[in-house]
Amino acid sequence: MKKETIKDREPVWIALSEFYLDTELQDSDFLRIAFTIIRSPYSLEKVEEINKYEVFPVLQSNLLVTAGEWTGFDKEWLVNRVQESLAERTAFRKRCIEGLFLTLKWMQADNWKKLEKVYYELNTKRN
Secondary structure (H helix, E strand, O other), rough: OHHHHHHHHHHHHHHHHHHHHOOOHHHHHHHHHHHHHHHHOOOHHHHHHHHHHHHHHHHHHHHOOOOOOHHHHHHHHHHHHHHHHOOOOOOOHHHHHHHHHHHHHHHHHHHHHHHHHHHHHHHHHHH
């Protein structure tokens, strides 16, 4: 992945990582995440793809453990781990991620609905 792409993606990865914390997100969290996406060069649809293929493979396991991380992931660790995951990606791994995402996306469904609502409200106000 190019340096420019990583620089653009880092804030999005960090914002999306909040979906994987063992805690309930507040309205202020959704606002912050939505603002991060709006400031990024990516559409919400592209951010959903980034979540699925870049953040989900690294962090989903946190939601499956009894006492997962709840205070926040180390930003440097997260960025490095996402890059490592992408570097190790094969067609087979991509298919595995797609299958696992289909099975577990319900764990994020409410958060995505709330984020979409906030995102579109903010975008409407901006335009």
